[in-house]
Amino acid sequence: MxxxxxxxxxxxxxxxxxxxxxxxxxxxxxxxxxxxxxxxxxxxxxxxxxxxxxxxxxxxxxxxxxxxxxxxxxxxxxxSSREVKTVAQRHLADLEEKRREIEQMMDGLSVLVKACHGNDQPHCAILEKLAWGSPAEHRPQHKPQIKKTHGKAEEPGTGAASHIDLMAWMRGVQVHHDAH
CATH class of the missing domain: 1.10.1660.10 (Multidrug-efflux Transporter Regulator; Chain: A; Domain 2)
Known part of the structure; x- marks a missing residue:
């Protein structure tokens, strides 16, 4: 025993x-x-x-x-092993889709990072691209204050919903390249 x-x-x-x-x-x-x-x-x-x-x-x-x-x-x-393989194949297909989404995010972010001079000037191509289509006068007048949940500050991207929202958002975002 x-x-x-x-x-x-x-x-x-x-x-x-x-x-x-x-x-x-x-x-x-x-x-x-x-x-x-x-x-x-x-x-x-x-x-x-x-x-x-x-x-x-x-x-x-x-x-x-x-x-x-x-x-x-x-x-x-x-x-049957077929049943087990089906579960694993479904999961593999989900992972492949997530990888494609991450690669799209990385490609878009790479373009943004390359476009930014990263100097001491206030102009930032990253912010400009993220705000594409929004008039300058609609720029926010405040800095967000992250609310605490259960005694901890919620970090961006920590929840599954925020990850899913980001993925959905990225699918709808097109990186616009300037002609110059």
């Missing part, structure tokens, strides 16, 4: 943090742990194997729903 491990031991064995184990239990990727008489979580080799599987899947960028689907397939001895 394999001895049971506490959450710290299981975390160490699986290469994840105890916080992530609790999170995976909370969202249902990992079943609720057995508890000791004192109420401490206890894990066996099976749970550690699932945690390793989750870690490896997440390192490859699979989403939580995709990981859940893969765990379901892993647990189904009647599955």
């Amino acid at each position: 394999n001895p049971l491990m506490n959450i710290g031991e299981a975390a160490s064995a699986a290469g994840v943090s105890a916080k992530m184990i609790r999170h995976y239990e909370q969202i249902g990727l990992l079943p609720a742990a057995e508890r000791s008489d004192a109420g401490y979580r206890l894990y066996g080799e099976r749970e550690v194997s699932v945690l390793r599987f989750i870690r490896q899947s997440r390192r490859l960028g699979f989403s939580v729903p995709q990981v859940a689907e893969l765990i379901g397939l892993w647990s189904d001895s009647q599955r």
Whole structure:
């Protein structure tokens, strides 16, 4: 019989943090742990194997729903490898699309960076290009004050929604080149 491990031991064995184990239990990727008489979580080799599987899947960028689907397939001895491959192919196609979007952003940003002299003068080609089509008199009269959420300042681009919004915005932005 394999001895049971506490959450710290299981975390160490699986290469994840105890916080992530609790999170995976909370969202249902990992079943609720057995508890000791004192109420401490206890894990066996099976749970550690699932945690390793989750870690490896997440390192490859699979989403939580995709990981859940893969765990379901892993647990189904009647599955076909075709089903597993379909999940992986879908994910690969998503990653390829994200790569194309990032390459487009990098290309656009590279053009902007090259257009800027980066000197002590106030004129900036980057700002000019970003504000393309907006009259100068509509330039903002304030500097934004980032609001804090849950005691922390929200950094630009940290949330999935802001990343998605940026991707959608970039698809609609065309970098305009000056004739001179």
